[in-house]
Amino acid sequence: MSEQKNKILEETIKRLLRRGAHSNLRKIVNKTHAADLSVIFRNLSVDSQRRLFYMIDDYEQRAVLLSELTEYTITDFIETMDVDELLEVFDYMPADDVADLIADLPKETAEAVLDKMNNEESEEVEDLLSYDDDTAGGIMVPDFVALSEVITAKGAIESLQKDFPDVEMPFYLYVVDDNERLVGVVSLRQLVVVKPTTPLKEFMTTDIFSVRTDMDQEEVAKIVAHYDILAVPVVDDSNRLMGIVTVDDVIDIFRQEATEDILKMAGVGEEFVETQSVVSSTRIRLPWLFASCLGGILAFSIIGHFESSLKQATYLAAFLPVIMGMGGNVGTQSSTIVVRGLATGRLLSSELWHVVSKELCIGLILGTIYGGLIALAAEIRFGAELNTGMLAVSVGLAVLCSMSIAALMGSLVPMILGRIHVDPAVATGPFVTTSVDIISVYCYFTIATHLLGL
Numbered sequence: 001m002s003e004q005k006n007k008i009l010e011e012t013i014k015r016l017l018r019r020g021a022h023s024n025l026r027k028i029v030n031k032t033h034a035a036d037l038s039v040i041f042r043n044l045s046v047d048s049q050r051r052l053f054y055m056i057d058d059y060e061q062r063a064v065l066l067s068e069l070t071e072y073t074i075t076d077f078i079e080t081m082d083v084d085e086l087l088e089v090f091d092y093m094p095a096d097d098v099a100d101l102i103a104d105l106p107k108e109t110a111e112a113v114l115d116k117m118n119n120e121e122s123e124e125v126e127d128l129l130s131y132d133d134d135t136a137g138g139i140m141v142p143d144f145v146a147l148s149e150v151i152t153a154k155g156a157i158e159s160l161q162k163d164f165p166d167v168e169m170p171f172y173l174y175v176v177d178d179n180e181r182l183v184g185v186v187s188l189r190q191l192v193v194v195k196p197t198t199p200l201k202e203f204m205t206t207d208i209f210s211v212r213t214d215m216d217q218e219e220v221a222k223i224v225a226h227y228d229i230l231a232v233p234v235v236d237d238s239n240r241l242m243g244i245v246t247v248d249d250v251i252d253i254f255r256q257e258a259t260e261d262i263l264k265m266a267g268v269g270e271e272f273v274e275t276q277s278v279v280s281s282t283r284i285r286l287p288w289l290f291a292s293c294l295g296g297i298l299a300f301s302i303i304g305h306f307e308s309s310l311k312q313a314t315y316l317a318a319f320l321p322v323i324m325g326m327g328g329n330v331g332t333q334s335s336t337i338v339v340r341g342l343a344t345g346r347l348l349s350s351e352l353w354h355v356v357s358k359e360l361c362i363g364l365i366l367g368t369i370y371g372g373l374i375a376l377a378a379e380i381r382f383g384a385e386l387n388t389g390m391l392a393v394s395v396g397l398a399v400l401c402s403m404s405i406a407a408l409m410g411s412l413v414p415m416i417l418g419r420i421h422v423d424p425a426v427a428t429g430p431f432v433t434t435s436v437d438i439i440s441v442y443c444y445f446t447i448a449t450h451l452l453g454l
Contacts, residue, residue, distance in 0.1 A: 038068035137213035140243030154196035295434030327402030334410030363407025367400035
């Protein structure tokens with residue numbers, strides 16, 4: 001739903017809630033998809049959320065709504081529900097979504113929910129909770145189609161109809177041996193085009209893309225995206241099939257990882273501000289801003305070192321903002337491109353020198369163009385007064401150095417961190433811009449002092 005429609009829907013629901021028009025409200029709620037309602041929920045009080053939630057007649061839609069709510073919204077809402085109410089909704093949710101919600105519950109409530117679940121369901125959820133949240137095991141769905149390699153195509157279709165009517169991802173049938181080890185995969189298309197008496201082992205695909213339970217979720221997402229598959233099987237160390245990661249989970253992973261990278265690059269942690277307390281947000285931002293503060297102190301110390309030059313030529317100060325700004329922008333651009341490229345797998349840390357040399361060339365070209373442009377502006381403004389072209393040359397060379405060094409650092413630092421298996425997102429933002437500012441100031445005054453004979 002578009003932003004405008006969401007706004008209209010939210011205003012309508014809030015107005016009907018104020019009026020107590022429950023009949024009209026129930027009609028709207030039951031005609032609106034739960035995923036759209038989840039957007040409205042974040043702007044409602046807990047009491048209003050409860051009233052809307054219990055107006056939803058379809059329990060499957062209730063389950064979808066809970067699955068779509070963000071962590072900070074759902075925590076307060078779920079605490080208002082008792083265990084039996086939760087179990088009613090959990091019956092309509094995939095086990096991986098149930099595990100995610102239970103992980104967010106207070107310990108006592110989570111234990112009470114698991115105790116009241118039937119043994120089979122609670123074992124599935126507890127197995128998922130035993131894996132780290134950001135691994136293949138933590139995000140996999142334990143409901144999948146697994147058949148013996150000796151079953152015929154006709155037998156497989158009958159088994160699908162009888163034993164797997166509610167499986168989330170029925171497009172792939174995974175073939176296992178007698179020890180539950182993954183040996184092949186069959187698509188629904190293959191199943192219906194072969195002769196009914198053909199055993200699965202005769203037409204199954206044995207070249208399977210699988211992942212281990214402990215693989216990082218970002219790597220799992222890259223595999224699914226790279227091979228354009230709807231799901232990837234998850235196996236243990238013995239190659240036993242444990243679950244599958246579906247494409248809808250992969251979309252969530254990419255969105256989550258991209259958000260984390262952007263927030264890290266800004267130096268504000270990994271979560272949105274609304275999920276953090278004031279103290280937590282302050283504590284996370286403090287080190288990054290302290291680094292910027294130290295950089296600023298170092299920068300004005302450098303300027304102080306060239307105080308005599310400034311006294312002789314105060315007009316030099318006029319070009320500091322543009323020199324530092326152009327360098328900072330190029331540094332941010334380069335680091336953003338490299339960090340995102342590493343995150344999506346389009347760039348590899350082994351390509352360090354190729355990536356860095358390319359960004360350096362771009363920095364040199366941009367520095368030459370904008371150095372010339374700003375030098376021309378300096379000559380137009382101060383050329384007649386000073387009767388020398390050295391100021392324009394100094395400014396132009398300073399811009400060239402600033403932008404070239406910024407492109408170099410913006411690409412080199414993330415690539416090096418990626419190579420030593422440190423998250424490259426933490427190297428951008430405040431770090432790159434602060435270091436570029438320091439180098440830019442030093443280069444500018446050094447060049448100007450020598451060329452102008454100050």
